[in-house]
Amino acid sequence: MNTWAVPGYTESLELGSGASGRVVLAVHEETGVPVAVKYLSEALRTRPGFVREFRAEARLLGGLESPYVTGLYEYVESPDGAAIVMELVDGVSLRALLSGQGPLDPEAALVLLKGSLLGLDDAHRIGVVHRDYKPANVLVVPDGTSKLVDFGIAVDAGTKVGVAGTPAYMAPEQWTGAPASPAADVYAATATFFECLTGHKPYPGDNLAQLALQHVDSPVPAEEVPESVRDLVRRGLAKDPRERPAHAAAFVTELEAVAGAAYGPGWEERGRGRLAALVALLPLLLPSSRDTPRTTTDTARTVLGPEPGLGRWRSWRPSRPGMLVAGAAVLLAAILSYGVQHPPGADPQEAAQALATTSARPGVTPGGPADGTAPAHSSAPPPTSTASTGMSPSDPATAATGESTTSTAAATTTPSAPETTTPAATATDATPTTTAPTSPAPPAVKDVAVSSFRQTGPTTASATIDITTDGTGPISVTVSWSTSDTGVQLAGTPDGASQTFERSGATQYTLTVDHTFQGTGCYWTVQATTTPASADGGASQQLLTRGCGLR
Structure with missing residues (x-):
């Protein structure tokens, strides 16, 4: 059984478990606030498709601001495990x-x-x-x-x-x-x-x-x-x-x-x-009735419903700042595939915490001491309590129903959360860059795929592009956009200038690129090509905009 635990939290008991993993009740050590931590099972953590879906769930929750949906606090991934830290809903399943x-x-x-x-x-x-x-x-x-x-x-x-x-x-x-x-x-x-x-x-x-x-x-x-x-x-x-x-x-x-x-x-x-x-x-089915660690921190009190006057705690709930989760997940995907090297004597869990934890702490933005910000460390969730397991609770009344989720899909298109970036583009390099005395020869590009393409606003969209090579030499990735009224990609009209990104030092890369469309076509298309050219010629994906789809 995998004993890896998210750094910065003290766990008390298991709330539920299933084939995909388990959910535990935990307390944020800095504040004493109770949370629910959802761990991806050890068996599935070695299967890239399930890891991508797990990251996608975190990315989605980070972009979904709703009092009727369990909230995301942070997503953590290390060489030893992956976990979603969520609002603890102090409730009973229907x-x-x-x-x-x-x-x-x-x-x-x-x-x-x-x-x-x-x-x-x-x-x-x-x-x-x-x-x-x-x-x-x-x-x-x-x-x-x-x-x-x-x-x-x-x-x-x-x-x-x-x-x-x-x-x-x-x-x-x-x-x-x-x-x-x-x-x-x-x-x-x-x-x-x-x-x-x-x-x-x-x-x-x-x-x-x-x-x-x-x-x-x-x-x-x-x-x-x-x-x-x-x-x-x-x-x-x-x-x-x-x-x-x-x-x-x-x-x-x-x-x-x-x-x-x-x-x-x-x-x-x-x-x-x-x-x-x-x-x-x-x-007795409420998480608050179980053996929860006690704390003297006033801000950790359980709140059973919306309450006015939460002040700065309410701002901890991620909205657009929570979109950092998407970038962290993409970054860690390639770090893990490339291999994280721990310095001699270093604690792997501490290294994972430094690399893998993205929080939506109030008033904290990415940066260093010079700009008065704190390091990206696990931060305090608000005092809203919830027990969102997303898996079959251990309670016999729930486990006996025999409900299970069936899926025969080979792969799931992961939703990409909106980004608060400039209209031009945001590119997240998913792998570390190594420096060599001499520049390696350009590798062969084995595969280019658009793993996600979604509309994020009336005129904006975000695409996630995955590239696989057979070496760590330099490549360039060109992303272009077009619009069309016919749904035929080849008949599209170019929309704005293409964007080119230079990458090296790894064999897998993931780019998340945003675009503001100027054209009025109902269909939007993104196309990705590489230099050297990929064996499959590149990749493209098209979507029907929401405005046209609702007519």
Whole structure:
């Protein structure tokens, strides 16, 4: 078993575990603030595809500012392990709540659905599809509010990544490997809402083949839910994604209209009170009730809901500064592939901490003592408490459900978070540069790939480009952009000047490059070529802009 632990934190107990890793309760040593640390399993850490997805989850959380989604504090990667340090949600999973207390009344179910839909909406607004909404990934806190967790298989909207999700909640189009869409999240949220009301899943298939047929062909079992919400269930579970609300925000609007008409203006307050009462019946499932290390630090007190006056602590939550996580993850990817050399006698864990920890500490920006900034060291999370495991909790009530995420995709396109950089470009060199007395000969470029290309604003986009060579000699990478109204890449019009980056000293490089488009075409294209030329001739990727896609 891997015993590596994130430097700067004291761990107390395991909150949950699964095939992909484990989540532990820990305390930030400098402040005493409790956090949840999600570790990638030792078996998966040696498989590059899973490591990329783990980094992508951290990058996504760093760019997702939402009170309805568990927050990221920092991402840490070293030669000995990888971990995501998250907000500790002091709550009970919806799966445990349903297992222990049975079906919910309509008002409580509507409140729970609305809260997690608002979390989905914040993801949908930045072009991200969760793909794994289910009771185990919704946490209910003692004040009756809820949070959405585990973005482990989330992707950019429109990405085609194969069949992935939890079978009991997968939309018909997910079974066929169609491109990811917010409408699939709406379907999964409605399936969960159905289970909240009835105590069972919409379709009772005993195997994958049967479940697939039921989700694709069987009638929506709306007659099993209260009449007041049947239309809501029919809309959310529609077989054709075009007949569902297009995204979470549209579904919230419909939900509020239905709830207000059926249950009156006090439905939300009553539903939240009912959820709080149910959580109070399961106190031993709250992380705060377990053997948490005690501290005298006032700022480490658990806060069970949004509270005014948090002052500087609220600013610790990463928003755009949290985008540094993306750069750190990319940097570490190549450092690890190239090999980190520890000086004789050096502590590998200390070296990993110096190289691998990116924090969103309030008032701290990258720099040195000369500009009055602190070194990049693990920093204090805010006093918001949450238990976001993203894995099957150790609690038998949750583990017994048999829910597991299925994925047959060969690879996942990792969402790239927006960068606060100049419009020209941001290039992150993913490997160390070595100096030799003489310049090595240019290597052969074996592969060039655009691993991510996403729209980050009305006129801006960000692309991540991976290059593999057979030697450490110098290469140059040229990135160019074009727009088109036809969707045919060769017919595109060049957009702005191309950018060229010089690299040497490694065999793998990753560049993250931003661009502000001047053209008005609905399709944007990025193309990467190298000198020496790559064996595959370079790489390109195209996307349909959100503005055109919503027409």
